[in-house]
Amino acid sequence: MDLLVVDDEPTVRELLCAALRHAGFTVAAAGTGQEALEQARAVSPDLVLLDVMLPDMDGFEVIRSLRERPGSGRTAVRGHIPVVFLTARDTTRDKIEGLVLGGDDYVTKPFDLQELIARVRAVLRRTNGDLGAVLRVADLELDPEGVQTTRAGQPIRLSPTEFRLLHTLMANAGRTIPRALILERVWDYDFGGDTGIVDTYISYLRRKIDNGGPKLIHTVHGVGYVLRGPKT
Structure with missing residues (x-):
């Protein structure tokens, strides 16, 4: 390297x-x-x-x-x-x-x-590193090997941190992930309990992922976030 x-x-x-x-x-x-x-x-x-x-x-x-x-x-x-x-x-x-x-x-x-x-x-x-297989939730797709993300077939440009955050959410689709755990998995850094960076990057992702389509990233108040497909 x-x-x-x-x-x-x-x-x-x-x-x-x-x-x-x-x-x-x-x-x-x-x-x-x-x-x-x-x-x-x-x-x-x-x-x-x-x-x-x-x-x-x-x-x-x-x-x-x-x-x-x-x-x-x-x-x-x-x-x-x-x-x-x-x-x-x-x-x-x-x-x-x-x-x-x-x-x-x-x-x-x-x-x-x-x-x-x-x-x-x-x-x-x-x-x-190798992050695993292609992940799909509804019309959202993330390819770790190709480092590509699409929604409804349209490419979405993400920063490395946004990509890791989305990968964490999609790999745990349907599960609520506490902010502290997201901080640990995505940044590998301890802010002494201050998880404001997580909220900031979630807002970035929402502008890119949930813009123009059914909402996939949801807040679980007082806990963290969950990514799930739209209810049918």
């Missing part, structure tokens, strides 16, 4: 690169947002470790730029690169903002290197 480490502190950057290479990864590095964009287009990484606070642009702007302008040919970058944000900002609000804006995990400084590597591997498993 090819990783890109983006951090403006040389000591932190070198430490991360050394630890990740020792763990078996191929690693490129950048110290600014512009360098990160250039490196990402050069190596097309499988995952980016991205500092939020960079000297020329913030990490959110970097990943937004990569995903909106992926390039082509030799400079092509995957449309949705998994991202682990690194930052000293450690409030729950900051963590939720980071994930809402496209991060797959959010690690605060100072961090334990072994825990960080474990989180990197967990994100790579979630975004690259």
